[in-house]
Amino acid sequence: MSALRTFALCRQISPLSTVNLNKTINTFIGHGNLEEARKLFEQSPHLTNIVSWNSLISGYFKHNNTQQAQYLFDEMPQRDVISWNIMLSGYRNANNPDKVYRCLLHMNRYGDDRPNGLTFAVVISSFLHIDFKHLIPQLHGLLLRLGISLNVFVGSALMRGYIDLDDYKGLARVFDEIVDKDVTPWNVLILGYMKSGFTSEAQRAFDIMPRRNFFTWSTLINGYIENEKLNEARYVFDKMSEKDVVSWTAIIRGPLSCPCG
Numbered sequence: 001m002s003a004l005r006t007f008a009l010c011r012q013i014s015p016l017s018t019v020n021l022n023k024t025i026n027t028f029i030g031h032g033n034l035e036e037a038r039k040l041f042e043q044s045p046h047l048t049n050i051v052s053w054n055s056l057i058s059g060y061f062k063h064n065n066t067q068q069a070q071y072l073f074d075e076m077p078q079r080d081v082i083s084w085n086i087m088l089s090g091y092r093n094a095n096n097p098d099k100v101y102r103c104l105l106h107m108n109r110y111g112d113d114r115p116n117g118l119t120f121a122v123v124i125s126s127f128l129h130i131d132f133k134h135l136i137p138q139l140h141g142l143l144l145r146l147g148i149s150l151n152v153f154v155g156s157a158l159m160r161g162y163i164d165l166d167d168y169k170g171l172a173r174v175f176d177e178i179v180d181k182d183v184t185p186w187n188v189l190i191l192g193y194m195k196s197g198f199t200s201e202a203q204r205a206f207d208i209m210p211r212r213n214f215f216t217w218s219t220l221i222n223g224y225i226e227n228e229k230l231n232e233a234r235y236v237f238d239k240m241s242e243k244d245v246v247s248w249t250a251i252i253r254g255p256l257s258c259p260c261g
Contacts, residue, residue: 050080069087100126
């Protein structure tokens with residue numbers, strides 16, 4: 001049954017409600033029919049709420065229409081933190097860090113809602129490996145001032161930012177600030193130490209971490225190879241009880257990529 005027929009049936013069975021409206025808008029968006037979603041949205045202004053606006057804006061981003069997403073956002077009578085996060089995520093996925101930065105500034109200056117952990121995770125991931133990475137410490141400071149606890153997602157993104165800056169002290173500091181650690185921040189810590197050439201610290205972290213996965217082992221092996229320590233890489237590889245294609249590839253290519261012979 002088409003989305004149009006479904007919506008017509010809903011109207012016959014029960015009075016049109018905001019819930020039904022939003023469901024139908026999302027159905028249109030899911031089928032890529034943004035024109036009908038927008039038409040329905042504009043024909044029912046008395047039923048639209050902030051969820052309606054957020055859904056349509058998100059739909060435009062998903063279908064690479066950033067201009068319409070921005071236009072709708074600018075027209076919103078009311079926004080919440082979800083609205084801002086949709087904009088930030090949309091511009092991040094569109095590889096437009098400048099827009100992410102401007103949106104974050106606008107949120108801080110004019111928004112009624114405080115940034116949350118997702119806000120920072122999106123912004124930090126947008127700034128990695130580019131000129132905006134120098135803002136990572138400022139974002140870290142803003143997180144602390146707002147009293148936002150570092151979860152795994154925000155903390156790991158922030159740690160990658162400090163790796164980009166070759167700041168292993170900042171990397172370790174963020175790791176210590178993460179409240180509940182799973183394997184991800186441990187892996188990022190090992191990655192950062194290896195990229196800074198601190199192989200002993202990386203090995204120490206590996207030895208004491210409570211749980212490991214395939215990525216942990218591969219990160220350690222690749223780190224030793226990048227630091228021209230093939231014997232150590234081979235030793236770690238031999239200790240693996242189960243080897244995946246990534247670890248096999250690393251150990252095979254290691255002697256070819258390492259200039260140490």
